[in-house]
Amino acid sequence: MAQGATIQAPGLSTFLKSLKTTPVDPSVEHLISLLKRRQIRNSRPCAIATTALLLRVVGEFKGRDASKLVERIRQVGRRLTSAQPREVVVGNIVRRALGLVREVVDEHADGQTPNGSEPSQTPAHSQHDSLHRPTLASSMSTFSPLKHASAEPMHMSVISENMSDSGELVRRPPLLTSHTSYAPTSAAPLVNSLFGLFSQPADTPSNMSTPTGQMSPTSKTTLTAINLERLADLSKNQKELDLKGEVMEGIRELQDELETSDKQIAEVALEHIHANEIILTHTASTTVQKFLLYAARKRKFTVVHCETYPHDHTATHGILLTGKKRESNPDEDGDDDKWKPLTDAGIQVYVIPDSHVFAIMSRVNKVILATHTVLANGGLVAAAGAHMIAKAAKEHQTPVVVLSGVYKLSPVYPFDIDELIEHGDAGSVVPYDDGEFVDKVDVENPLYDYVPADLVDLYITNLGGHAPSYLYRIVADHYRSEDITL
Amino acid sequence: MSEPPATEAVQAPATETQAPAINAPALANGDAESTAKKVSPAELKKLAKAEKQARRAQAKASDLAPKPQSGPSKDGQKQQRDSKQTPKEDKSKPLPIRRRPSNPNVPVVKEMEKKPKKETKQTGLFFGHLYSQPKQQSMNGASKDVHPAILALGLQYSSYAICGSTARMVAMMLAFKAVISDYQTPPGTSLARHLTSHHLSPQIEFLKSCRPLSISMGNAIRYLKDIIIKIDPSTPENEAKRGLLEEIDIFIRERVTAADKLIRDLAATKIEPGDVVLTYAASSIVERAIIQAHNAGIPFSVIVVDSKPLFEGKQLARKLANAGISVRYYLITGSSHAVKDATKVLLGAHAMMSNGRLYSRVGTALVSMLASAHSLPVIVLCQSVKFTEKVALDSIVGNEVAPSEELLSELERRDLLPLKSLLPTSKNKEKAGGEDEKADTADVLKWIEDSKNLHHLQVLYDVTPAHYINMVITEYGSLPPSSVPVVHRLSTNA
16 A cells, blocks of 8 residues: 555655556555654645645546535545544645535536526425525525534534544534525525524424434434435536536645745735844744745845744754755755745844743744644644744734645634644654653653634735634635535 | 863862862752763863864954954953943844944944954844853963863853852852962962952953853852951961851852752742642752652652753753652743643742842743743742842843854754755855765854854843742742842841
């Protein structure tokens, strides 16, 4: 299964190479093993690998059945996320892909309904639902925070259960969406939907009445079966729909987005950095470096860089010396050669140990943080040390700006922060040759920090700048509520 | 190359004089010294290397810009002393000018100070005012008046073999004992007049050139000078010297040994069963308090948070673990996780400022900030000898810069070696051709030095705002940080 890994030093580049020649299923296995072994880590490589894999999954998919495609992507996604649940980006990309499929189906449905099957409107209740449901559902999810809130608890299962078939929580969202979907059929949508809460079980007793605990695992399958049935009906209706092609097109766009997001973020740099500013940042992040580099073309400023020891300090020093992240070096030499280290752009860069943050903060004008994942509540998970930096900035009233591609924005809601934090090799804190020490002392090396939303002043994504409180809306724009639980 | 044996030779007598002298310093320094001795060949080599580099850089700098180099370094010391008066000026100026000491003749110096800005990379952000003189790493250039014990001590300071405010102060006082007992008043002067100004001050100057004096050292020196001046000129020299040595012993006993004991006992009562005590870096007094509480049979655990590059907390964690306490060890990047599990924070101090702020190892402010955000009690253990009438608002005006090459350990440099081929080609040309695979870890430093705009910056202390501190435990009892000036007056006037 992982032949690729044995031949070359495994990583993102070998995976992408092997992806071209290996069939899909071994590739999935390959990526899973790479994720598990952390040979692909950090958001961007994970995102790139996942999109590439999904592109292939969709490409290899046989049949024209949208529901089957959704199920297939979902199944792959579930396995990938359970391989490395803390790389939330993998789940994000899978959800985006699922959203693409649904969007293609919806668009087609919208195009179909007016000219085509008139009779389906009145008699086939279920079919009518399925036609309109996705659009309505999405509009509900974006406009009604209440609905969103009710959907949120189950995000937890994403993490805590490692995507396994967690019982009731998984089942709740489809139920809710189907409620809302019934609403517009009547004249008074709101009232009806509220009544629907109670009347619903009577209508469709078999699937909907017992959504919670007492249902055995089969309930899930029946539910999704119904769901899929509708999609299946749909795809039967529209034979001419080039589902695969359009979804692949969408995934390629997603790849483009991954590639260009840094650039798009960088392009607003001049709106945020003024002359002679002192900017504090941390870790080795290509996004941040490009952002600063873009600003450096026009303005002179000073960068204070925390080295993030022991997690990423080698990469940090590397990026400052060479302008490149070491891990991405072998493969990306060609396309990215243009960008130089900040120092070559005439920017004064000061490397400081992480302990100096508070001492320096009183003179810093702005803190720019890279991130691992952004969560729906406006908080973020970033390299260890980010929390104390953000907190020190808050104490000094220094604005904190977080740069993040939209692909890092996750619908996950952080109820249990500790679940999101990965702990790394204690040997990088105290080398194992110090056996006596390692033996007696509990050495810990958390790799990530959770930074609560109130410590962040601004998010800059490839869509522009946002307040942390607005992120839920972008989440709603990018993910279908049906897909929040994979 | 001739330095290593010499330094070793001098180191030996110093440790001998110190070790049996008194318990307190032995406790504080014993470990550091033994480790220093253990790794001494390697460390000496490193030292020599760093030294060579420093010399090279210095030579280069002085070649290219002799005048400006000598200018700032000459009045750098003066500036450091009266930095209290100049900070405002320093701060308000834009970055490039900040390095320049506040000279009245602005127009003349303005031209010159552009050059060092380009040549020496040591502009150090807004810490420029602290880069007054290169750190003394060897005995080269030391005045012949300097006593061998002081020479050894100075090298131990600069290599951090003796580290920590109290330990440094005690070691200095003990070295002064050797200096005083070897001292002979030249004919025609009296001990009270001559000793301080002519004999002690070169010693102090040398120590200062090795590492800036700590607050406690300043206090001790002031105390010593006070005593010397009070000596009746008519006292016979032997008697006066004996009296002085006795006074030094009393000082150490009262202000350090006894104070430590009081603080230790008081602080140990603050540790309750089930506590998780968090501490940052290493403080001898915190260590003693924790061990005292442990010996009293209180079940609790300790979290040690540590940071680069000194890793002082490692020693502390090791000692506590050896004493049978359950210890967890975090680096500062993980401090927000560490604070979550803690119930109490015990901190050591380098000094307590008169405005209630704590001047301590850099990173302390972060830990106390996080702790107070979690509503944990933050307790500072500090002998009153470390109290100072100085005030500080931030960590920038008064601080101590550490050599930037210390930022990267040997291991980290090795990790960076593979980057060689990726360095910007413009700078790399001659290197890539030459000694290709035989890359030396010193090269990494050279890259950083060569890279014009890349600086490594390192200071040793930071200032913790008073409102993060709940309690200061001294030998006078437990007080809020606002009472520091009162205690300082008490302890100096008494």
